[in-house]
Amino acid sequence: MTNDNSSRIVDGLRTWVAAAAPGAQLPSTRALVAQYQASPVTVQKALRALATQGLVETRPGAGTFVRAVRTTRPADYGWQTAALRAPHAPARSVATALRSTPNDVIAFHSGYPDRELLPERLVRAALVRAARSEAALSRPPVAGVPELQSWFAHELRATTPAGVSPPTPGDxxxxxxxxxxxxxxxxxxxxxxxxxxxxSPTYWGAILAASQAGVHVVPVPAGAHGPDPAELTRAFEETGARLLYAQPNYANPTGAQWSAERGQQVLDVVRAHGAFLVEDDWAHDFGITTTPVPLAAGEDSGHVVYLRSLTKSVSPAVRVGAVIARGPARDRILADRAAESVYVSGLLQTAALDVVTHPGWQTHLRGLRQQLRARRDLLLTGMAEHAPRAHIENVPTGGLNLWARLPDGTDLYQLTRDCEDAGVIIAAGTEWFPAEPTGSYIRLNFAGPNPAAFPDGARIIGEVLQHHHG
Structure with missing residues (x-):
């Protein structure tokens, strides 16, 4: 028994199995050792190979058997069509900003900052400390950990002018x-x-949330300085709406920042119509050449519902944010949140609070401002040099994105496909319009990975545009 080549045994048994009936028992190991003049170890190795291929199955204490071929009946989910009826909102594919991509592409599509721009050491240390605290095992209050509520209220209170009642932690x-x-x-x-x-345009996630909530979205055109107060007044009067969603600071996707005068004009329109302004301050920590002052800081009559996120500036893994609202509006929002998720993980709340109250947080934000400016300017220079057909009207004073207008008639679908084939991922601007797009746009995230590749990315975009328009 000197031949230990198990492949000879596998070939022989495969022929035997092909001629045997399903469920037939193979000869015993002792019989196979004698038949093939091989060691028991070699025979067992051959049987394992056949089992891996799905040809046989071993039953402990019984032996090895030819595996029966089981035909899987296709699942029929047709009954669900009748049970679910038509969806109340059209199904949407995953947003381009959430796509995962290989490391060997130049990625301008993401809605998140690169890992290099995050306070990684602060986050890791905070998570370790939170895991060792009571927060790892206890249930937090429905409205949030009191210390974190106080921090959010203090952040807004810091810019509240004299004579205006600041928000309280209870808000x-x-x-x-x-x-x-x-x-x-x-x-x-x-x-x-x-x-x-x-x-319009606006954050794609707000469009999606509105669609899923079943509300009727009414677009209001907005330029580099925000919506026109006259257009906003007309929209309120024609629709009877009581809610306006807006991003006064570093709007996604345009990067627009309202002036103090425009903000006051919008607030006057909102108040005159007995309405709410939902102020999404998603990029509060991403100022570059300006420092954002939320409209909510100067408004204490309950017309502004203020949203502040830490997800992008602290870590995408620490999904924590806050809404600050006053009066019955706050109570209704809290009731909806309690029904939706009961409470937010106390572990994540504790970690987020640890990060933003650490002395290193402000140091990180100062460095972040410089890094964002360098990346923004690098991409702006690259686009101006290599892709002059992509017109960037507004140089953002904060945020993460450039918003570029392309020549009329640009086939955005084909453009994004051609750029991707060339190794550059961009986001077509269509996702940021609540209704029909008013032109051909792309959004470019200058906070993405590998800024050294930005000039090459701009060159590729320019070459693809040149090919499309001659």
């Missing part, structure tokens, strides 16, 4: 990310079938 509801907060606001303050005004 704060901690959220598992502001995306879920948007859904609650639309459900609690508007409701299915009711009109909600939105800047």
């Amino acid at each position: 704060v509801i901690v959220l598992p990310g502001t995306q879920s907060g948007l859904s609650s606001v639309f459900r609690a303050l508007a409701g299915p079938g009711q009109p909600v005004l939105m800047e």
